[in-house]
Amino acid sequence: MKDESKLYLLHVVDILAFNEGIDTMAKQVLNEETTNQLKTKLIECIPKEIRSDMEVETLVVQGIPFAEIISIAKKNRVDMIVMGSHGRTGIAHIMLGSVSEKVVRKAPCPVLTVRQTGHKFVMP
Numbered sequence: 001m002k003d004e005s006k007l008y009l010l011h012v013v014d015i016l017a018f019n020e021g022i023d024t025m026a027k028q029v030l031n032e033e034t035t036n037q038l039k040t041k042l043i044e045c046i047p048k049e050i051r052s053d054m055e056v057e058t059l060v061v062q063g064i065p066f067a068e069i070i071s072i073a074k075k076n077r078v079d080m081i082v083m084g085s086h087g088r089t090g091i092a093h094i095m096l097g098s099v100s101e102k103v104v105r106k107a108p109c110p111v112l113t114v115r116q117t118g119h120k121f122v123m124p
Helices: 024-044 048-053 065-075 090-096 099-106
Strands: 006-014 055-063 081-085 111-115
Touching: 006 024, 006 065, 024 055, 055 065, 065 081, 065 099, 081 099, 099 111
Parallel strands: 006 055, 081 111
Antiparallel strands: none
């Protein structure tokens, strides 16, 4: 890896899914309490050997996932986006769309999608 390499680990809390049935006060408390937990979980996904070889920055934001991913990629001038794909099919895919598809179409850089198997990133 190049000395100036930087790895951004991003988790986007989907505001449309997150806002359902949660009052404003609960959202603020949940956001403050979970942000650090999410950042810790993100960093734990990366082996220590990689973390020691490059700078790693964790980001937790709320928004529309594909839009936030693209915005952060542009802002930080990333060279490549690597992201998981849930592999939705049928009506779920038609109704919800695909975050990875939207990112692939609109990203300012190459996108590598990896089909997720077995491991799940769960919000605390």
